[in-house]
Amino acid sequence: MSGLRLRNGGGRPEVQAAHIKPVEQKGSDSVRNGLALSGTLHWMFDRGLISVAEDCETILVSRNKVLGEVVDRLLRPNQRLCLPRDPRDAPHPENLRWHRENVFGRVLTDEQAPWE
Numbered sequence: 001m002s003g004l005r006l007r008n009g010g011g012r013p014e015v016q017a018a019h020i021k022p023v024e025q026k027g028s029d030s031v032r033n034g035l036a037l038s039g040t041l042h043w044m045f046d047r048g049l050i051s052v053a054e055d056c057e058t059i060l061v062s063r064n065k066v067l068g069e070v071v072d073r074l075l076r077p078n079q080r081l082c083l084p085r086d087p088r089d090a091p092h093p094e095n096l097r098w099h100r101e102n103v104f105g106r107v108l109t110d111e112q113a114p115w116e
Contacts, residue, residue, distance in 0.1 A: 001041050001050070001059055003076040018042045020095040025102075032092040035081075041074060050075075051104035052096045057081050062105050 006014040015036045021027030035052075037045060044050045044066070051060045059079045061071050076082070083090050 001035070001075055001081060002038055003082055004038065006038070014038065016042045018045050020091055021098045025098075027095065027098075030092075031089050033095045035091060038074075044074075045099075046103070048103040048106040051100050052081060052091065053100075054093075054097070056091060056093050056096055057083065060100070060104060 008014050016039055018035045018037045018041075019027050019029075020033050020035060023029065027033050035045065041050065049062050049066050052058065053060050057080045059075055059081065061075070061079070071079075081091075
């Protein structure tokens, strides 16, 4: 989502594997049920602040909860996913649909936005 390829001092990628549909909700550990995200984007994805549209490429942002300047700093300018070379490794559309319908845009009740 960010397009960044960050590496730590040891040369290892600074990336987290985010489940699209959590294992607790009967999601699998398949690569097709995952996204490689930075820690901040992983947090935002898990809380429904961002998701992926039906086209499986466009990044959706809950604009009433995420400031424009946050979007500008964290997401690629075209707000499209960086997809794997092999389409068999791309996020599965059904997992992305599940996330849009069950997580994206939900009301955050117990946490304050990190920029407040």
